[in-house]
Amino acid sequence: MISRLAIEGYRSIRSLVVDLAPLTVVTGANGSGKSSLYRALRLLADCGEGRIIASLAGVGGLDAVRWAGPERGTAGGQRTEGTVRSGPVALRLGVATDSVGYAIDLGLPVAQRSAFDLDPEIKQEHVFAGSDPRPAGVLVERRRGAARVRLDDGWSDLAAGMHPWASVLDEFAGRADAAELAGTRRMLRGWRFHDALRTDAGAPARQPQVATRAARLDDDGANLAAVLQTAIEMGWDRELERAVADAFPGSRLRLPVVDGRMTVALEQPGMLRPLSAPELSDGTLQYLLLTAAMLSAEKPGLIVLNEPERSLHADLLPALAARIRDAASETQVLVVTHQAALADELGGLRVELEKVSGETRVAGREGPLDQPSWHWPRR
Ligand SMILES: Nc1ncnc2c1ncn2[C@@H]1O[C@H](COP(=O)(O)OP(=O)(O)OP(=O)(O)O)[C@@H](O)[C@H]1O
Ligand SMILES: [Mg+2]
Incomplete structure (x- = not known):
């Protein structure tokens, strides 16, 4: 089961860490960042398919999707227009399960000498044990071109000159001495999005x-x-x-x-x-499609539904919620919805997003320290 999700520098999400349950319901007003969270999950799934760079290029590159606000947020309410960035551009995505986690750090090329202007680079990847990519739990580490795996008796090099667009999940998933890579890739490939x-x-x-x-x-x-x-x-x-x-x-x-x-x-x-x-009718077909997604013979590791209530009348929400709850008893499910009525019917763990000074936050959290622990590896 996926226990924790971390996103940094993506659209309205400057920095967000959320814990997930067998059934998690993400709600929030228009523009609060629900679709950003959904898309960040899709990008993580793309990492498992080896197409994260192509996906980002397809939407206009890192510049088009990175957090457009100030690095430190605007907790003090001070004016931020015209201030400049001091740190490197970074889009970071991470996920942790009960056994293993994966974190990727994407940035811009240092010196652009290529026609592929929109392509970001993979700066770092970490596969780790536990729910937080702390150094002590790192199993596989990739920094720029160099990748290594931790064995019983210390680190062993996997590669020295990896291409900036290649992921360790693709390059080394077949290696017997780095079995966590194959497991991580399988986990990411087992997610279904509807x-x-x-x-x-x-x-x-x-x-x-x-x-x-x-x-x-x-x-x-x-x-x-x-x-x-x-x-x-x-x-x-x-x-x-x-x-x-x-x-x-x-x-x-x-x-x-x-x-x-x-x-x-x-x-x-x-x-x-x-x-x-x-x-x-559209609503009838939508309901049958969602029923099929929930009942399908193949039970994926995670089903992610984005606004499943679309074109459904309020009368159908209890039935839809029942299908989703049934599925969640066998498979982890994450539902993104702006219908409070559906969220209420679903129960599960509720994550309410809100936008504060342009930044997506989890409602009810006091501040940055009030989120689950997640230590991004330093560049
Ligand atoms: N690069 C960016 N930097 C900062 N904010 C951004 C960036 N790109 C988009 N946004 C803002 O992020 C906010 C959240 O967008 P998102 O699409 O995730 O909202 P939503 O919760 O899905 O809303 P809706 O219910 O309308 O679908 C929007 O207000 C959007 O203007
Ligand atoms: Mg949306």
């Missing part, structure tokens, strides 16, 4: 799809029917029936296969024939 599942008229979930078993919902929801049918065949038919009955009393889900292609349909009270996927 954001803006498409429900518009042309949504892939409304089209018939090849009938083949599907253990996880595609990012665009295209294999919705196959995921639901797979769940039924794996013995979750009662859970699925309950999900449909909770949201649409009297209705029954149908998953017809025609010429090897499968779609979703809903038998509804008062209708002479089941309504087919193109006829379902």
Whole structure:
């Protein structure tokens, strides 16, 4: 389970450390930093896929996403416009589980001599034991081009001249003497994100799809029917029936296969024939997509939902919350929402964000010392 998340220098997040629970609900007003936290998690997941640099370049490079306020924040309320930075530009992301953690520090190239102007560099990476990257717990350390692993009898070098865009997770995950790297990469790759599942008229979930078993919902929801049918065949038919009955009393889900292609349909009270996927309302489809994401045969390490309540009427929130709570009994779930009603239904650990002087903070915290411990390795 992921126990702690740390972000520094990303969009409105100057410095934030939050502890996570099996079910964590992140709420806050518009502009408080919920999406920033969500995107920071996605960037961490990108580290596991070896595409963090490309992702940052894709959104305009480090300059476009780094914290635009002063380094020390504005706790005293003094004017900050026109002040200059003294420290290096740094975007830092970190995550800790009960056994192992990972922290990455990204910065700008020292002297730019390349056409790839937007590419940031990986300055440091640390894999560590415990919930905080303190020096004593560091297992693998990468500083600029040099990487080393801690063995029983001291440090052993992994590399001396790593490229600034290469991650230790990619380069050395196969090394038997650095098994933590493979474990960390697997952990990051096991996260699933569901954001803006498409429900518009042309949504892939409304089209018939090849009938083949599907253990996880595609990012665009295209294999919705196959995921639901797979769940039924794996013995979750009662859970699925309950999900449909909770949201649409009297209705029954149908998953017809025609010429090897499968779609979703809903038998509804008062209708002479089941309504087919193109006829379902946006909210109905959104609910079925989220149900599929929660019931899918493959249980990921972490499911992250960004505003799952989108296009759902308030009446459906209790049913949605029930699906999420069920999933959270088997998988860790983090929900980002600005609907207080959904947050209340969900329960779990509530993290309320607020923006103070342009900076994202956790509501109720007295000050910087009032957050879980996290010691970023010094550059
Ligand atoms: N580089 C940056 N530095 C400082 N603040 C930034 C930067 N980029 C964006 N912001 C601000 O961060 C704030 C938080 O944005 P975010 O999208 O995370 O909000 P949100 O909580 O998801 O809001 P909503 O509920 O409207 O989606 C916004 O007010 C935005 O203007
Ligand atoms: Mg948002």
